[in-house]
Amino acid sequence: MTNYRDRPDAIAALVQDDRVHRDVYLSEELFALEQERFFATTWLFAGHASQVPQAGDYWSLELAGRPVMMVRQTDGSVRMFYNRCAHKGAQLVSEESGNTGKFFRCPYHAWSYKLDGKTLAIPFKSGYEGTRLSECESGQGLTPLPQVVNYRDFIFVRLSKEGPAFxxxxxxxxxxxxxxxxxxxxxxxxxxxxxxxxxxxxxxxxxxxxxxxxxxxxxxxxxxxxxxxxxxxxxxxxxxxxxxxxxxxxxxxxxxxxxxxxxxxxxxxxxxxxxxxxxxxxxxxxxxxxxxxxxxxxxxxxxxxxxxxxxxxxxxxxxxxxxxxxxxxxxxxxxxxxxxxxxxxxxxxxxxxxxxxxxxxxxxxxxxxxxxxxxxxxxxxxxxxxxxxxxxxxxxxxxxxxxxxxxxxxxxxxxxxxxxxxxxxxxxxxxxxxxxxxxxxx
Ligand code: FES
Ligand SMILES: [Fe+2]
Structure with missing residues (x-):
């Protein structure tokens, strides 16, 4: 098996002027690299804004192996977050689509988040006094996708912080x-x-x-x-x-x-x-x-x-x-x-x-x-x-x-x-x- 990860020359050799090597279709190793590189740096279509018409509507899906969700805001805009609780990682929504009302509530320990992703409440919060939670990613609420563009209601995302502009x-x-x-x-x-x-x-x-x-x-x-x-x-x-x-x-x-x-x-x-x-x-x-x-x-x-x-x-x-x-x-x-x-x-x-x-x-x-x-x-x-x-x-x-x-x-x-x-x-x-x-x- 070719080690493609460490051999960019071997990947480049798969695509010749007028033909491509079968590994581009068959290799699971290349697919894993696609998830990491190709699908992270290109712009992917996430969904159409009409899939979430009302404030509080969400649509969840997987993009290149990552759980994400589109959420309609009270100001009419559409935001995208990872569908992952900031606490330990439970998925906030398990249905493909629905309306969450005014906030998301995690089914595990009931941390809740506003539609804009900010933490709304943590039950029995006193236990976090004196800890470093607020300095940690887990204290920052839901993680937004780094690059999101709404082009005429077609919502596109780039998963990586690096890559070409939309x-x-x-x-x-x-x-x-x-x-x-x-x-x-x-x-x-x-x-x-x-x-x-x-x-x-x-x-x-x-x-x-x-x-x-x-x-x-x-x-x-x-x-x-x-x-x-x-x-x-x-x-x-x-x-x-x-x-x-x-x-x-x-x-x-x-x-x-x-x-x-x-x-x-x-x-x-x-x-x-x-x-x-x-x-x-x-x-x-x-x-x-x-x-x-x-x-x-x-x-x-x-x-x-x-x-x-x-x-x-x-x-x-x-x-x-x-x-x-x-x-x-x-x-x-x-x-x-x-x-x-x-x-x-x-x-x-x-x-x-x-x-x-x-x-x-x-x-x-x-x-x-x-x-x-x-x-x-x-x-x-x-x-x-x-x-x-x-x-x-x-x-x-x-x-x-x-x-x-x-x-x-x-x-x-x-x-x-x-x-x-x-x-x-x-x-x-x-x-x-x-x-x-x-x-x-x-
Ligand atoms: S994993 Fe969500 S509240 Fe604990
Ligand atoms: Fe056809």
Whole structure:
């Protein structure tokens, strides 16, 4: 077994120009290092503010093995703390979500904390007189996460004190969140309809790569698209389609369609697939909604918002959003060979309910493990995780479209089937797996 911890050169050697070594998917040692380095210094999506609408609402989750919680404050802001009592470490909340009222109370010895994390009360406090409790971490109340940014209600955190500043880390790719949020004439989204969860026996990178894989639908999803095409056979091209048909049929578009949709990469592993058009571009127009959007944002901005319907935008490494339908996928790595995927639908304030129905329908049809699409992908991901144990070839090919000039270009827009979008993810992975975080600011 390679000792990766003490050998940054060995980690760097796993990511070559046009291929990656199988250990990036298989090694538990690398996964432990990812928890410590990669997921600590990159910015992770924690949740959407609408998951905690009222003061006292909390949402607890694990981020890179750490228990954390989002808490809505009385002033309307959202704060994030570790879900860990300052006394001996019990988790303050055990439910995933709920309302704690005006304070948190630990179930072990009943220390209590205000919503802002400050200690409210300690039972039988006289026992601490003359001790050093107040100088110790345990006397400081709940530990806030060191770096938290609320970008248009999307809450991101950086677990390490060191690392790139939020704006530097994401840069222009934040426009994909603007595009999603601005689809609301009121500028407000809220999650709705529950969450679809799927634990897949594969490495998280396979899932993220696949989000940018525009050459697999033709083969992997052949049966679903052929079945849809057979059902719709005989209908006119302009005939209005039922929602499910409108959403599934475009998956059957050929290689050329997916190639021409175009892709773009950004520094730090982020990407946009479908810069020109996508499988979502052909959804039926909604004239009243478009008028409301023009009234809210002006004709030019409304046009700009609506004409962009990217297939996927990856905010590496934990979030993928679409502008239309209004959905997001959250990627939660659990171990080297287990990944939790969450698919959420958004309700768009000021928009017709039909748009929410589209989001719900899309999630059910495409991202649910019981859907006609995701089960094909899940089967492949689990097969990859097993197949890579074979002898004779320890490498995964990312050669499609490789061009050495891609290292020097600052803005990289390319054809949709170029595996540059995947190479870009691995280059960022190698960078953030270095023992020291690459850029230190904020
Ligand atoms: S561990 Fe929470 S009060 Fe003791
Ligand atoms: Fe797929």
């Amino acid at each position: 704006a530097d880390y994401f840069g222009e790719v934040l426009q994909s969140i603007d595009n999603l949020a601005d689809r609301s004439p009121e500028g407000r989204l809220s999650v709705g309809g529950g969450v679809l969860r799927n634990i897949i026996q594969c490495n998280w990178k396979m899932y993220l790569e696949n989000i940018n894989d525009a050459v697999h639908p033709m083969s992997t999803h052949e049966s679903a698209t052929q079945a849809a095409a057979a059902l719709w056979h005989g209908h006119g091209a302009d005939e209005p389609k039922p929602m499910a048909m409108e959403q599934i049929l475009p998956f059957g578009s050929g290689y050329e369609f997916f190639d021409k949709m175009g892709g773009r990469v950004f520094a730090n592993g982020h990407s946009l697939l479908g810069v020109n058009f996508s499988i979502h571009s052909g959804y039926a127009q909604l004239p009243d909604y478009e008028a409301a959007l023009q009234a809210a944002h002006g004709a030019e901005r409304a046009h700009e918002i609506l004409q962009r319907s990217p297939q996927n935008c990856v905010l590496f490494p934990s979030l993928a959003v679409k502008g239309s339908p209004q959905v997001m996928r959250v990627i939660r790595p659990l171990s080297a060979n287990r990944t939790l995927i969450e698919a959420w639908s958004f309700r768009v304030a000021g928009a017709p309910e039909l748009m929410f129905e589209r989001a719900m329908s899309y999630n059910r049809l495409v991202f649910s493990p019981m859907s006609v699409v995701a089960h094909d992908d899940v089967r492949i991901f689990e097969s990859l995780q097993k197949g890579l144990h074979a002898d004779g070839n320890e490498w995964v090919s990312l050669h499609r479209g490789f061009d050495a000039a891609e290292y020097s270009a600052t803005t990289l827009t390319t054809n949709g089937t170029n595996e540059l979008l995947m190479r870009n993810q691995f280059r960022a992975w190698a960078k953030f797996m270095a023992p020291q975080p690459p850029a230190s600011s904020s």
